[in-house]
Each structure stands twice: as C-alpha cells, then as structure tokens.
Amino acid sequence: MNNAIRMYLPDVVGKGYRDFWNFRGRYRVVKGSRASKKSKTTALFFIYMLMKYPQANLLVVRKVFRTLKDSCYAELSWAAKRLGVDHLWDFKSSPLEAIYLPTGQKIYFRGLDDPLKVTSITVDVGCLCWMWIEEAYEITKEADFDMLDESIRGEVPGNLFKQITLTFNPWNEKHWIKKRFFDVIDPEIFARTTDYRCNEWLDESDRKVFERMKESNPRRYQVAGLGNWGIVDGLVFENWKEESFDIKAIKKNVDIKSAFGLDFGYTNDPSALFCGMVDQVSKVIYVFDELYKKGLSNEQLYTEIDSKGYRKEKITADSAEKKSIDRLYTLGLSRIKAARKGPDSIRNGIDTIQDYKIIIHPICVNFITEISNYTWDKDKFDNKLNKPIDDFNHLMDAMRYAMEDFGKGETFSFD
Missing domain, CATH: 3.30.420.280 (Nucleotidyltransferase; domain 5)
Structure with a gap:
C-alpha cells in the first residue's frame, strides 16, 4: 500500500491497557474511574481491529438507544480521527452506523429499549463477532445481558474470535456484574479496574480535580477516583x-x-x-x-x-x-x-x-x-x-x- 499509514500504536493508544488489548477470551470487563480512558481505549481498539480483520463486525449497545450518539458513536468517530483513518470510514446518523469503506464492514448501534432490533441483526459482510456494552451498569437485569450474550453466536473464520466488552463506572457493589465477572476466576473472563492515574494525557489541572476530591470527599474518591466498587449502605429511597x-x-x-x-x-x-x-x-x-x-x-x-x-x-x-x-x-x-x-x-x-x-x-x-x-x-x-x-x-x-x-x-x- 503506497498510502499506508505507519505509526507506533502505544504512542496513539497510551499505556495501562496492554492486557486488555491482547485478551482474546469471551468476556472483557473493565470498570474504572472517570478519566481512566477506558471508553477511548475501547473505541481505538475496535477501529483498529475492524480494519485488521476484514470479516469482523461490531455491535455497540447501551440500555437506551438515544444515549449512543453522544457517547459511543462520538468516541468511535474520534478514534478513527486519532488513528488517522477517518477518510476510510463513513459515520452515518440515519441510520446510526459506521461503515468501513474498503470492505463494507459495519459498526451497528442498538439500544435495549428495542430488543427486537438487537436480536435480529443480519450483517452484509462477514460475521457479527464483537459487542461493546458501554455504561454496562445501566443494565440492571442480568437476563437482559444473557439475551445480548446469546446474540453473539455461530461459527467465525479461524483467524477471528467472539468477544463481548463491558465498560462502566462501578457505582454499586450489589450489581450483578460484580458477582458474575469480578468474584470468579475463569480463563474466559478478563476483569480489571482502571483509574485516572493511567491516563498520561491528563494535565495538572485535571489531576488536581481528583486530588481535591481525595481530600474533600474521600468516599467519592474511592469510586470516581480509584474505580473501586461503590458501597451502597443506607439508601434514602427504597420504595x-x-x-x-x-x-x-x-x-x-x-x-x-x-x-x-x-x-x-x-x-x-x-x-x-x-x-x-x-x-x-x-x-x-x-x-x-x-x-x-x-x-x-x-x-x-x-x-x-x-x-x-x-x-x-x-x-x-x-x-x-x-x-x-x-x-x-x-x-x-x-x-x-x-x-x-x-x-x-x-x-x-x-x-x-x-x-x-x-x-x-x-x-x-x-x-x-x-x-x-x-x-x-x-x-x-x-x-x-x-x-x-x-x-x-x-x-x-x-x-x-x-x-x-x-x-x-x-x-x-x-x-
């Protein structure tokens, strides 16, 4: 390719996510603090991998469809620009999707508020092998995740792998995600916690926000700063x-x-x-x-x-x-x-x-x-x-x- 783009990937992606990037098991789950770059790293990963594997397609899910455009769609568009390949992608708003122009591979966007559209996707090229569930804590019913899990099924070409990625802020320790992915040892599960300290692109003023939080609101700092599980004790409203x-x-x-x-x-x-x-x-x-x-x-x-x-x-x-x-x-x-x-x-x-x-x-x-x-x-x-x-x-x-x-x-x- 005479017009090939050459870059050193760690310079673009940054540090702190090597294991996340290289894992090939079924479930890849990352909880993290704000500014831990988990969503941006995930977006960079999928743009890069879709271009590497010409038979792969991606389904991006949030609980409510209307929240996708300002979150995952924007992050993936940013990632294409960050990698210098945005001219090879067509990000469409109606329907909400992204197409890799050289092959016709697609990124599909769906919300759980229309479950039929989630389970009835037919891809034009290759197979649907990857899923990204952003703000996974929004999915309060484990049965809804099971439905999504079952939608990534069937045979894939030998050089591909099926994988579901979940990213979220760990607000509530009682969430089903903790028991299912973080309280077990399973070779098919990658479960990690990240925080703002692995984000080398934060400036001094950004870091001071967290340092002030550490002093003034240590309870919040444990969750929003360090990505630890939120301990929910004594709810104001239980009704x-x-x-x-x-x-x-x-x-x-x-x-x-x-x-x-x-x-x-x-x-x-x-x-x-x-x-x-x-x-x-x-x-x-x-x-x-x-x-x-x-x-x-x-x-x-x-x-x-x-x-x-x-x-x-x-x-x-x-x-x-x-x-x-x-x-x-x-x-x-x-x-x-x-x-x-x-x-x-x-x-x-x-x-x-x-x-x-x-x-x-x-x-x-x-x-x-x-x-x-x-x-x-x-x-x-x-x-x-x-x-x-x-x-x-x-x-x-x-x-x-x-x-x-x-x-x-x-x-x-x-x-």
Whole structure:
C-alpha cells in the first residue's frame, strides 16, 4: 500500500491497557474511574481491529438507544480521527452506523429499549463477532445481558474470535456484574479496574480535580477516583422499582397530575430535568422521562426541554438560580417557577416522597443510577447522619422540587 499509514500504536493508544488489548477470551470487563480512558481505549481498539480483520463486525449497545450518539458513536468517530483513518470510514446518523469503506464492514448501534432490533441483526459482510456494552451498569437485569450474550453466536473464520466488552463506572457493589465477572476466576473472563492515574494525557489541572476530591470527599474518591466498587449502605429511597409502563395509558387516569422539576448544572454537574406523573390517591410516582446533560447554556437547556415537548409544562426549578429561571421564562418556559425555600426543606421533601411508591421507566437510566446510589451521609465515626450525601442528587433534587405541590401543608418548602 503506497498510502499506508505507519505509526507506533502505544504512542496513539497510551499505556495501562496492554492486557486488555491482547485478551482474546469471551468476556472483557473493565470498570474504572472517570478519566481512566477506558471508553477511548475501547473505541481505538475496535477501529483498529475492524480494519485488521476484514470479516469482523461490531455491535455497540447501551440500555437506551438515544444515549449512543453522544457517547459511543462520538468516541468511535474520534478514534478513527486519532488513528488517522477517518477518510476510510463513513459515520452515518440515519441510520446510526459506521461503515468501513474498503470492505463494507459495519459498526451497528442498538439500544435495549428495542430488543427486537438487537436480536435480529443480519450483517452484509462477514460475521457479527464483537459487542461493546458501554455504561454496562445501566443494565440492571442480568437476563437482559444473557439475551445480548446469546446474540453473539455461530461459527467465525479461524483467524477471528467472539468477544463481548463491558465498560462502566462501578457505582454499586450489589450489581450483578460484580458477582458474575469480578468474584470468579475463569480463563474466559478478563476483569480489571482502571483509574485516572493511567491516563498520561491528563494535565495538572485535571489531576488536581481528583486530588481535591481525595481530600474533600474521600468516599467519592474511592469510586470516581480509584474505580473501586461503590458501597451502597443506607439508601434514602427504597420504595422504588424499575418497570416498563404505557405512558399514554397512565395519563388517562383522572387522578394523575404531571410533575416536572429542574436542577441546574453546567461544567461539573449536569442540568437535570425530572419528568413524572403523580397519583395522589394510590400514592404512586411514575418517572417517565429525564434530561441529564452537562455544559448546557440556558438557551441550550431551553432547546432541549422544548424538543422533548415540555415547554408548556409547569416546571419547578432550583430557586438558587433565579437568573437562569428568569432567562428560561423569557425564552418560552412560561410556567417555570422557583421552588420555595424553608427550614429542613430537604428532609421534608424526602419524607413526602417516601410516602409514595416510585415506578421508574427503564429509559430513565440516570434516574435509576442516582436513586440506587443516593444514601444517607455519615460522620467521621461512620455514624449515619440525618441528611443525604451531596452526590447522586441532581435528579433526586429535581424530583423534590417537582413534588413541592404534593407536600404536606401550605408551608412545605424546598432548599
């Protein structure tokens, strides 16, 4: 090849993932801290390997399809550019897929919210031999993983191998992934933990974020910094379950009222919109949608809410951001209002929500992550305090704001 690209792969990929790169068993599982480059390394691996093996195809899966474009699709597109081969790839948005132009091999993107599309893939060239499940902790039911596992089946050419790669942040030690992959010894399983210290491309300011976390929030540092399993002890809300439901059918119930809450964020924290329906008679909260994104200006936040069709809904927002509330009102959220403040507002809000059963639609993956990790705080002697941790609380706060009008008495308020 006269136009061959020559490069020293470790210079492009970096260090810390040699064993991950070379493993050829069935299951390759990596939990890691933020900035541990697990997703970027995985994306680089698949672009490189697909070009190396002309009969291979890749299926990329997340629990909810709509989350793929801004995550795995973007990472794989970045990887093609990083390797200097983006001119050989066609990344299409409709349908969401990537095609290796010299051979016609494909990267398919699917969500578990449409399981039929996951199990019915027919490849045009070669065979479907590899799968990447990103944010695998979102898959709360082991049976759903079993379905995915069974979709990588059949004979492959002798120089190929079948493999499923799972990457995720280890929020919850009780997740089925720990028992299945990390608590066993099996030659078909590669299970490792990585952290930010293996990422040589972080600058000093990036590293200081983790050093500050180590001092100010050692509990969070163990998970978000070092990639250790999150120890979930003393959940604030245990009155919930994940269950699919017909949103339109629920809305027809005469006792149902809508409830929308907004918590503001930007650089480090996401803007979080809680979208629920409340049955005060049966004492049930139905969580049917969410918005959870960082880096949104007020204008972008308005556009996101409008695109979801919630512009005309009554939204109760964090009263600490009055300037943002005023701006969103001007842009078109005519029913947005500030949450009321008052003493013990967080505890009162939690007390109200604990009187309800919470049913969460499976598409609300960030809500499920937060509520399954939102615990009571502890003092330095490991005694529980009468306040929740300042973490996993963006949608939890938004839910409290949304439930303001369903509280106990006219003086009920939020902080």
